[in-house]
Amino acid sequence: MKKFTKRLSIIYGLLICTSISAQTENSSLTYHVELGATAGDGTYAPLWFTGNRYGLGSTNPNSGYLLAGISYEKQFKRGWRIEAGLDMAGGIHQAQDVFIHQIYSDFSWKMLTLSIGSKERPGFPLTKNTALSSGMMVEGPNTQPIPQIRGEIKEFLNVPGTKGWLAFKGHIAYGSFTDNGWQKDFVQPGQYFTKDVLYHSKSLMLRLGNKEKLPLEFEFGLLMATQFGGDRYLKLEDGSTENVLDMPDNLKAYWKAFFPQTGGSDTPEGEQVNVEGNMLGSWNFALNYYLGQWKFRAYLEHYFEDTSQMFWEYGRWKDGQIGLEITFPKNRWITSAVWEGLNTKDQTGPLLFDSFWGQFPEYQISADDNYYNHYIYGGWQHQGMGMGNPLLPGPAYNADHSISFRSNRVRAHHLGISGQPSPEWGYRMLISFARHWGTYDIPLDQQRKQFSSLYEATYTPKWAKGWSASAALGLDRGNYLGNSTGGMLTIRKTGVIF
16 A cells, blocks of 8 residues: 555645635635744753744754745635645754645535645644643644644534534544654664654544533543554664564554554564554543633643553543633733643553563553553654653653653643733743653653743734744753753744735
């Protein structure tokens, strides 16, 4: 079967077709240009110069990028519409020198959308304030977009006959990771990496409540994601590579990614004793309360990488992220505030014994879940950045150049505040404190602590339509990623072509 990335070549034709559509009053074509630069000291850039920036940030303390793009939208009769976009970027001290950041075509009918290509997706299905949150547990804005074919209902859709008291949203997607070259260049001789790894995700979220009649809503649902297919390579001393494992990528593999199953005897070297591919996910819950112009939102994202954490096999859930967001009545000084607590320290316990490998087939303990790490795929990452929460730093931070998460046992607190003192001026602050223990298999030599912060002001002048500039100070202190102080300047220009 051909690789998924080749199948996505159809996007180029789709994008061109939509972009050359005739100009009408129901269509628009806009452009945007963004220039970003950071400078500072330390081994790495401050964490929030890099985290949750869709891969446009760099771990290097001195870096820059230039991004330019266009976006097209056309409305049709009977609820049909088309959206398309293309972003090109180039950078200094980035994961790639020149790259396509976004290229997509979205075909929508009413609430249903078919999205094809690479597109910035802030996190789904649990809604968070992406400007203030520390990030998503499974996947969010911390990496370059994954090219995919995705069917989704992006906003809650009321179920007929429930009078607005029950609504749902969800998606299903298949795609491909695009960091083959990065992994090969990053690892050192004697280390393993993967190529042509495939991607799958799916979700369903329900909402109970009608805020027009009762100011309370409850949301709950499930998100699951999988790495599957691809090949595993060993980098040799002379820089060449050796293919050591070829994972299945046929139609049966796609089905097993959708409905997790064991690899079975037809899998190379008996691979995938538990489920085929690297499967992970989260249970998601949120409670919204509306009080006049105030809004209070509490949420829980329970992360899992094993059925033991997915179904309470060993007791109550201990790992995940809890959060509280407050949206304030309109005022000059504060618009929103977010607090989040993160725990990944338990992982069901330190012991993993799978009967497949042992001499006692009647016993099995499904612990030591080793979040974000996998013995074949290395880590739940893309181009060195974790697919999930950046408070668990990805492989790009590894001095030994391994494709793994050096510390996935973490406890953290995070605070985000934003405000709009005037129509032209806005600000936000991100403050995080994390404690790291390493992994169960390779613990750190001692508990390590890391403080990370961002202080940013944005100016959008009325006299320069479409222009804005942001200046930020990043200040990190600790003995995990180290001390760093830096500044970031970002200049943006947007406009309408027609």
